Structures are given as structure tokens and as C-alpha cells.
Amino acid sequence: MSIKVVVGAQWGDEGKGKMVDLLSENADLVVRFQGGDNAGHTVMNDDGTFKQHIIPCGIFRKDCVNLIGTGTAVNPDVLLGEIRTLQAAGISTENLRLSESAQLVMPYHVTLDECMEETGGIGTTRRGIGQAYADKFLRKNLRAGDLKKTDTLKAILDDNLPFINAQLGYFGLPAVNSAELLEKCLEWGRRLSPMLCNGFELIHSYIDAGKNILFEGQLGVMKDIDLGIYPYVTASHPVAAYAAVSSGFPAAKIDEITGVVKAFSSAIGDGPFPTEMNLEESAVLRGSGAHPDDEYGATTGRARRIGWLDLAVLKYAHAVNGFTELALTKLDKLDTLQTIKIATAYLVDGQAITGMPDTDELYRLEPVYESFDGWLQDTSSCMDFESLPENAKKYIVFIENRVGIPIRYIGTGPSRKNIILVK
Numbered sequence: 481m482s483i484k485v486v487v488g489a490q491w492g493d494e495g496k497g498k499m500v501d502l503l504s505e506n507a508d509l510v511v512r513f514q515g516g517d518n519a520g521h522t523v524m525n526d527d528g529t530f531k532q533h534i535i536p537c538g539i540f541r542k543d544c545v546n547l548i549g550t551g552t553a554v555n556p557d558v559l560l561g562e563i564r565t566l567q568a569a570g571i572s573t574e575n576l577r578l579s580e581s582a583q584l585v586m587p588y589h590v591t592l593d594e595c596m597e598e599t600g601g602i603g604t605t606r607r608g609i610g611q612a613y614a615d616k617f618l619r620k621n622l623r624a625g626d627l628k629k630t631d632t633l634k635a636i637l638d639d640n641l642p643f644i645n646a647q648l649g650y651f652g653l654p655a656v657n658s659a660e661l662l663e664k665c666l667e668w669g670r671r672l673s674p675m676l677c678n679g680f681e682l683i684h685s686y687i688d689a690g691k692n693i694l695f696e697g698q699l700g701v702m703k704d705i706d707l708g709i710y711p712y713v714t715a716s717h718p719v720a721a722y723a724a725v726s727s728g729f730p731a732a733k734i735d736e737i738t739g740v741v742k743a744f745s746s747a748i749g750d751g752p753f754p755t756e757m758n759l760e761e762s763a764v765l766r767g768s769g770a771h772p773d774d775e776y777g778a779t780t781g782r783a784r785r786i787g788w789l790d791l792a793v794l795k796y797a798h799a800v801n802g803f804t805e806l807a808l809t810k811l812d813k814l815d816t817l818q819t820i821k822i823a824t825a826y827l828v829d830g831q832a833i834t835g836m837p838d839t840d841e842l843y844r845l846e847p848v849y850e851s852f853d854g855w856l857q858d859t860s861s862c863m864d865f866e867s868l869p870e871n872a873k874k875y876i877v878f879i880e881n882r883v884g885i886p887i888r889y890i891g892t893g894p895s896r897k898n899i900i901l902v903k
């Protein structure tokens with residue numbers, strides 16, 4: 481038996497979807513454990529190219545059960561749409577389960593997220609994620625299991641809608657039509673009922689049976705609500721221990737934690753980004769958007785901000801998560817660069833600092849860079865570490881040594897098969 485957690489080690493979009501699709505080969509159960517459809521997890525395999533927003537990336541494995549876990553925030557319309565997309569592509573969703581305790585994203589959460597962004601937000605994905613989690617913490621939100629219970633639905637909506645309507649009114653919008661919303665909820669309930677389950681019991685039954693469980697994280701540590709660049713963060717915990725916390729098992733049971741690291745950095749949304757390149761410098765890495773692996777948001781289509789790899793971020797991510805291995809993705813995207821830089825330290829007022837400074841300080845600091853000669857060769861056809869160009873090996877070994885964690889996977893292209901397994 482093993483419990484493995486895959487998390488982003490940077491600012492999101494590191495290639496978690498590709499890694500979960502790959503690693504789910506050996507999993508009996510894959511669990512998306514936090515976040516909602518703010519995620520865009522790209523999978524390219526023999527079935528096609530898919531951008532998963534809420535359904536776990538183990539869904540392409542026929543013998544693997546996929547659970548949308550208790551720690552998530554689920555928009556039922558998005559979930560049903562994603563099921564339709566997969567089914568249209570011939571992918572079975574028979575093994576999909578939804579925890580009854582997962583929080584729901586309601587249409588009014590999306591509307592309020594949009595309103596707040598229009599009037600000075602933080603660059604969210606406008607998917608209502610923060611608003612749904614806010615209602616969770618106010619203990620006024622609907623959960624997936626409530627969709628089956630007319631009386632509970634009514635009671636929760638009656639309790640919460642006055643507050644929601646006051647917020648909508650603040651933005652000059654009409655109140656929610658509660659009768660219509662109740663009908664919508666009941667219809668979602670009818671459609672989602674077959675996949676509803678007790679997430680805690682399902683996970684524990686797999687643990688007790690000694691099966692392999694793979695947890696799929698969303699986003700990355702720098703956007704964690706407590707540990708990231710507050711307030712430019714998401715509303716959940718994209719860190720490994722939260723897989724255990726949200727599922728209800730001891731964190732010490734986690735055997736392996738895979739930190740997914742892009743070979744450079746990217747971020748979307750507002751906030752500090754110390755190693756950010758200017759537009760000209762970043763053009764090659766960003767691409768035009770014509771390819772599925774160009775740097776445009778898989779959910780919003782926004783151009784991603786691009787930066788050099790940042791060791792302070794990786795070390796912080798390791799301190800928070802406790803990685804047992806790293807997956808370095810998108811090495812191939814550096815193939816054409818003459819010189820590649822890695823930030824090895826931060827200076828504040830000329831003084832080197834250790835650790836991860838707070839948000840305001842991140843704006844002020846200056847990264848110290850080490851430069852590497854590029855390899856100017858195609859790596860996409862390399863099948864093992866030995867066949868990589870010498871300068872690429874140097875780049876990889878440098879990262880591995882500085883973080884102190886083995887790089888077990890090296891991504892050399894977007895597809896499931898573009899991966900080097902390092903022995």
C-alpha cells in the first residue's frame with residue numbers, strides 16, 4: 481500500500497495534471513483534495529488532450545476510482561459539463577465519486593467573485609472559489625450531500641440568502657430567485673446522486689485494504705491562504721498535509737510527496753513575483769498560445785507571467801510540504817535559450833536573507849542569479865537522463881543539490897510519454 485500526494489511547488493500550473501495522469505497508472509484511488517474549478521490541469525495521452533478543472537486526472541485509468549474530495553469546492557454545472565466532455569470523448573465516468581461533504585460553489589458565488597474583481601480584486605479566476613469557502617467558514621454553505629435533502633436545502637438557502645442578497649444589492653444586482661435556485665439544486669441532486677459517497681469512509685476503506693491512493697493537489701504553495709503571498713492567494717491549502725487533514729487520516733500515513741516543479745516559473749493573478757521577466761525576455765517561454773503547452777491559463781486563457789526558476793520558492797515549498805521527490809517539468813521549453821538563470825538567494829537592502837519574506841517585502845527584494853549556458857539542443861526525444869545534453873544535466877543536478885531532494889521525473893514534452901524516469 482502507498483499514499484502519495486502530488487502538489488505544486490511554485491505558483492500553480494507546474495504540470496500536476498500530467499504527473500497525476502502518469503502516476504495514476506499504479507493508483508487504485510485518485511483524490512482531488514482541495515480547490516475547485518479554478519484549477520486547469522492539462523492531460524495529453526492516448527485519449528486526447530483534456531483540461532481538467534474539477535475531475536481528478538486519474539479518470540483516464542479504467543480501473544481507478546476517482547474521488548472529488550471533502551476539501552474541494554464544486555460548481556455542479558462545471559462538474560456536469562466536464563462529465564459530458566469526457567463522455568463525448570469516450571472516457572467512462574462510471575468510477576467518479578463525489579464526497580457528500582464537499583462544499584458547493586453556487587451561481588451567486590461566481591457573480592460575487594466577478595463583482596469583486598471588477599471593483600478592485602486580486603486577479604482571481606472568477607470561479608467563485610473564495611466566496612464559496614468564505615460561506616463554508618461562516619458555516620452557511622451548501623455541501624454536495626445536501627442536494628438530496630429538500631428540507632435541508634431550503635433551510636440553508638433561507639438562512640444564507642438574505643446575506644447573499646445584501647451583497648448582491650451592494651453591487652446593484654437583483655436578489656437571488658430562491659424558488660428557481662431550489663429547483664436547480666434538486667435537479668443537480670438528481671444528476672449527482674449516483675456518485676455521492678462518504679469520502680472519509682471511501683478513503684479509509686482503501687487504506688484498510690492496503691491499496692494505493694494518489695492525492696492530486698491544485699495550485700501551488702505560494703498561493704496557499706496561510707503560507708502564500710496573502711492577500712493574492714487562493715482560499716484553500718494547496719499543500720500535502722491538507723490531503724490528510726481534509727480526508728480525515730493521520731498525515732504520518734503519507735508515504736511519498738511529489739513536488740511538481742516547472743523548469744522556470746509562471747504565475748497568474750496579481751501580487752509579487754520576484755523572478756519575473758519582462759515581456760520581451762519571456763516571449764519565447766510563453767509562446768503564442770497556438771500550442772497546448774504555451775503559457776496561457778488553462779482555465780481563464782490569461783497570459784501567464786513568466787520568471788526564472790526561484791530556489792527560495794522551492795526550498796520554502798520543501799520546508800512546507802516535505803517532498804520525497806521532485807518532478808521537473810518543461811525542461812524542453814528551455815532548449816532554445818542561450819543563457820538560463822536561476823535565482824539562488826534574495827537581497828533586501830543589499831543584505832542576503834533566508835526563508836520566505838512576507839508579501840510586501842517580496843516586492844522590494846532583489847534576486848541573486850546564477851547563470852547557466854543553455855544546451856541549444858532538442859531534449860524532447862531524450863528517453864533517459866544519460867542522453868540529455870551535458871548542460872541540461874548540469875542544470876538539473878544543480879537544482880537537485882540545492883533543494884536536496886532527488887528529481888525522479890523530467891518532463892520533456894506535454895504528453896504522458898514525454899517523461900524521463902531517473903533511476
Ligand code: GDP
Pocket residue numbers: 488492493494495496497498519520521522523524699772773774778808809810811812813890891892893894895898
Ligand atoms: P497544472 O495546473 O499544474 O496541471 O498545469 P497546467 O496544465 O495548468 O499547465 C502546465 C502546462 O505544461 C500544460 O500545458 C501541460 O500540457 C504542459 N506540460 C506539462 N509538462 C510538460 C513538459 O514536460 N513539457 C512541455 N513542453 N509541456 C508540459
Ligand code: IMO
Pocket residue numbers: 488491492493494518519520521602603604605606607608609610697698699700703712713714715747748749750778
Ligand atoms: P492549477 O491547479 C494558477 C490563482 C489566481 C489568483 C489566485 C486566487 O491549474 O495550478 P482563485 O480563483 O483561486 O480565488 O484565485 O490564485 N489561481 C491559479 N493560478 N493555476 C491555478 O490552478 C490557479 N487557481 C487559482 O490567478 O492569483
Ligand code: MG
Pocket residue numbers: 492493494519520521522778
Ligand atoms: Mg493549471
